[in-house]
Amino acid sequence: MRIDWSQYDPGGFYDELISSPGQPRAAARVLANYLKSLSDQKLARRQRAAELAIEEMGVTFTVYSEGENIDRAWPFDIIPRVIALREWRQIEAGLQQRITALNLFIDDVYNKQRIVRDKVFPQALISSSKDYLPQCAGFSPRFGVWAHICGSDLVRDGDGTVYVLEDNLRVPSGVSYMIQNRSVAKRVFPELFRRQSILPVDDYPAALFDMLASLSPRPLDYPEIVVLTPGIYNSAYFEHAYLAQQMGAELVEGSDLVVGSDDCVYMRTIDGLQRVDVIYRRVNDDFLDPEAFREDSLLGCPGLLRAWRAGKVALANAPGCGVADDKVVYTYVPDMIRYYLDEDPILANVPSYRCEDAKQREYVLANLKDLVVKPANESGGYGMLVGPQSTAKEREKIAALVQRRPRNYIAQPALALSTAPTVVGRHLEPRHLDLRPFILSGKSTYVTAGGLTRVALRKGSLVVNSSQGGGSKDTWVLDSGGRA
């Protein structure tokens, strides 16, 4: 049996490929027609071929269970998600605008705090933020950029509006999977790449290298760039190794580095000590430098912060930039854009309630059943309440937490995440998804063409995390000619 698009029913959700039963969206028309030409067997065979390719390429993520690390094959769905170039250009501009404002904000927070003086942003939020690092105050990195690598999560609601769900500014991961997904998709659907103009994504490692090189404190042709990984027990170790390999940078662990009495950072090599110019660190702030932060950290290197403040080494992302990666701070991003750039936000924030505000808190507590309540500082969906799927007990628990620490919580209406056709057995069924584009900021700004599409493989589920049954898709930004 072949795919019959008139039988595919997203059930009231916005579907990325199909606008109404039997009707593909303009950008997805070639893809939908092509899929229609494949028999169920052929489709299943391609899915298997993709899974085999992933295994062969060794694309894995690490799950820690029963005291052992297990490398799991990266779950991938062969049906791509398609975005029209014209829409993408809007999103891209919105992301650039956002990261520019966020970087201005971080630089301001650690320096003059104009935004506080002008009463646009409350001082209390800074002093109560656990990601604000007093050790960084009074310093400004090159170009005033703190968040060099940002992964923003975008979702589309039922009416088709794209919202920014959060800005991941600490050590966002997933970009290597975006690149691997593309190389698998090219093997699976070479015809479609020939027939259409799909924007490439594999220039990311080169763009990352250029951005990092632009941060080097020494004007050299070949700055020494390293990727600092917490090690193999980190779930994203594959990505750290992959990016290092692609950039031709050394993959180092904390113990490979040493800070000299000259405040320069060196790595231990078989030729002796070798100076390091730029560190793309995938180690969290807390663990970065036992001299400045957590004393018990074995993952970092003593003296890194000192070297950074002395201008002898660049750190990407800069320590302390997590201050802007806080769900309460998130609610102020549209204000930041207006304040720093004097522009209207291009991309919308999800409407949010700040629990610290008495009136808004009252509303949140009265409507817990319809809202998603999120702690300000957690990632990966921890400590969250999804109202519509919650029990009375869970709601009581979160209500108590909100009342005790209102600053730590925000609430948002539950969004009807968009769907896309996904292979389930031998058929296609709608599954919910999100999108994580990656934005690089140095001397200039770069946005990936598309990003990593994550899909909840369980029916009806909204959880896209790979550790919790999520998968991923290739993302096609499609240039169908004409004016973008």
Next chain:
Amino acid sequence: MLSRVAERLYWTARYIERAENTARLLNAFKLLMLDLPRGVGLSWAQLIDISGGHDDFKARYRSVNERNTRLFMLADRDNPGSIISCLNMARENLRTTRDIAPSESFESVNELLMFVRRRVGAKRQGDHNYEFLSQIVQRCQAITGLLAGTMSQDAAYQFVRIGRNLERADMTTRILDVGSATLIASDAELERLEHRLWTWLLNALSAHQAYRQSVRRQVSAPVAAGYLLHDSLFPRAVLHTLGQIRACLKQLPRNGVPLRAVGRAERLVRESDLHEIFPQRFHVFIDDIQVALGDIHQAIQRTWFEPVARRPAAR
């Protein structure tokens, strides 16, 4: 190249070589035991001594028998020298050098480890033991071949070669030591079996065929020992491995101290007069060589692996 990466590649090679040698040793010993008359003063305890795990074994096993010995040397995760431990360590080292070592090498070691775990887990092993151990040997050789055939012959590969050769020299001297133990034994029966015993020593190192071709003499203790120590062409002869290590060291930076350590070991082996040493001083002599091999390891460790404690002077 990072010191840590160099160190992990060096150990990867040592562990793979050690796993292979241990499997070979177990197989050869079993065959020897089958050949020797009952009551001869050779026991499984000697095999445990060769592996260097004497105290460890005594602490955890009640009796020395074939079953326990095999368990200890093959499947005991608490014995750092067991085949399963070696493969585990090799795998962890490769996992953390994924950006340098060929990706197939990790996969091969991983598969081999899974294979050994499965077989050890399955209850019935007795009869298939020989075939099982031979497979381990073959698959280790395949991994060594994979590294040789796919790694760029740069510094990274030199560390692999050094590790492999140092481990070989170590195993050869350990096996020679078994011979020395029997040389000074007063057991008249054992003396009579000298020929058979030294043939076994050669077999344990896959050296019998090569010995026959190049020495063309009846196997006797001094001649066989001389071959395993002095031959410059046989891959497991001590002098040959030292020559290999020397060649590798020459391609690395700051190699003065390690080269001198190799030079000392070479002189010790080359300038020895076995007729003078045999039989009484042979054990002590083997000990001296092992100390010299340990010195080479120390020199390599200090030169390239050890975290640099001192901070560099300001520029």
